[in-house]
Amino acid sequence: MDVPIIELSAVEKSFGPVEVLKGVNLRAYSGKVTALVGDNGAGKSTLVKGLAGVQPFDAGVITFAGEPVALHTPRAAAALGIEVVYQDLALCENLDIVQNMFLGREETSAGTMDEGVMERQASETLQSLSVRTVKSVRQKVSSLSGGQRQTVAIARSVLKNAKVVILDEPTAALGVAQTEQVLNLVRRLADSGVAVIIISHNLVDVFKVADYISVLYLGQMVASLETKDTNSEDVVGYITGIKKFEGTHA
């Protein structure tokens, strides 16, 4: 087994007296999709916020490519190449695709924005993800569908050499065809060598796209499995706490 690009060991997080994460272990591998599943309140969002450096963990060890690291700020996470695509996409509807992808990190030359360089890089990133659904990179985001917006948000996250991309419920608001597009995109993202962590409530999607499944139950990682070794029924059992996982965590 390869070295995981990112590994959490026994991370804990409390909000006052409420222990949300009670010693969670998580691994994600480059080129693989790891699904993070669990019921509402299991601690998925808290785990993601810790990984993004937005709400640092209280205790535990984080190793990145084998090295122990600290994730105390969003900047530290971004510097390592950890990017999060949140559920509410955080795009500016009044700007176009290129402008959104480069927001906050515009390329400049001679003190002014270099639109040509940004346009080329945005096109290349979208093409490397085999995106075929957008007609022009200069379309305003307000004219895009939900699936296309998700595509732009994901492309934005991988624009600058991302190593780990965390997707929070990327298909929650999408129709059937658009869900399919986004799942294909997630797969291509992983195939390009990025470690993808995907949070989803939809087990059909999870089984379609994930290589590994990690199940959170009341702040503990109750199961980490390879998708090919398990089935939907077992995973539902772990999520609801009816079933106990026995065996080595993948």
Place this chain on the structure above:
Amino acid sequence: MTSTPATPPPTIGSGHEGSARAQIVDYFRAIRQGEMGALPAIGGFIVLVILFTFLSSSFLTPLNLANLLTQSATLMMLAMALVFVILLGEIDLSAGVTSGVTASIFVVLVHNSHVPWQLSLIVAFGVGIAIGTFIGFFVARVGIPSFVVTLGLFLGFQGLQLLIIGTGGAYRIETPEIAAIMNSNLPILTGWIFFAVAILLALSISLWDRARRSKAGVLNRPIVLMWGRLAAITVAGALFVALMSVDRAASRGTLNGVEIKHDAIEGVPIVVPIAVAILWIGTFVLDRTRYGRHLYAVGGNAEAARRAGIKVAAIRLSAFVVCSGLAVVAGLFDASRIGVVTASSGGQIVLSGVAAAVVGGVSLFGGRGRLIHAAIGALVIAVISNGLGLLGLPAGVNFLVTGGVLILAATIDALSRKRAGGSILR
């Protein structure tokens, strides 16, 4: 997984490909989809000009056109100032009184304290920037809605101005440099030189843009479009400068068959290059710098901007500083045109400034609009009052028509967006 098709993925366009004809077709498609920008205002302006030309023989004369420009310059400057805060979805109701207060400070310093006018000007701008910082602090850091903060200043500064000027007081502008802004004209040759420099600047920036895009390896639009656009600007500008170069002094009649005239009035009014320069610099900052992009981003979705690492509070604060700073310019324009500063200078103009921005196509919800929109909107409002004034209609009619035009402009914008299926909010 689905198997990948054998053909390579088609390249994603950028809207720059295709012939000139295809580009023009695309442009009209975008308009039909609700991206009207300033077009309704430009259309309205043309209709009004044609209408008043037929109704009044003195409307389309060089003298009246020069008047129209000086009448609209204050409103234009104030509307451009407001664009910076309106782009964020904020409002500055105190922009008008800020222009009044700073003009008062300027004139009182020059008059009563005999401070050199240059130094007084610096003080006036300093006060303007301080006012902007004050508003920005309360809006961006304390979190009070800008409507409330600036309404408070709107009320308070009317009192401050009364204290500075004194009840019923009025100070004449006796600084020739300030009086010249609205009342003097460039020598004819200087006007043409200014025009040539502006065209050369526009040309070199267009060419620089194309060179940069080529270097980055992305497509440029067909060059004929660039030449067409520049040619249109050149023709319109040359026509304007030529009109302004005609002696527009009124005839005093004839004496023994010889026409007696006033001294010649000819040349481009000095306010024009100042306003054009501010418009151009502001547009350059908004379109081409990271600061400008971040301003639009905060106006479009502040949360997205924050997550992208943009310092949202700093952007908000800066917008109010720019707005108040440009309001000082508007105050000087007004003082120059009227010739006096009174306790009520600048008190009523701010809502007309907001109206000008909206008529021109700037969205009060933030994130959409350009400086040129505000300038065109101000021209529309100025042409209404100028034209109705020439027809000898009472001032009440002027207010009614202006209000009607504002609602009409907002309706056209909302309907075009609704028809395109987009959100009415943006």
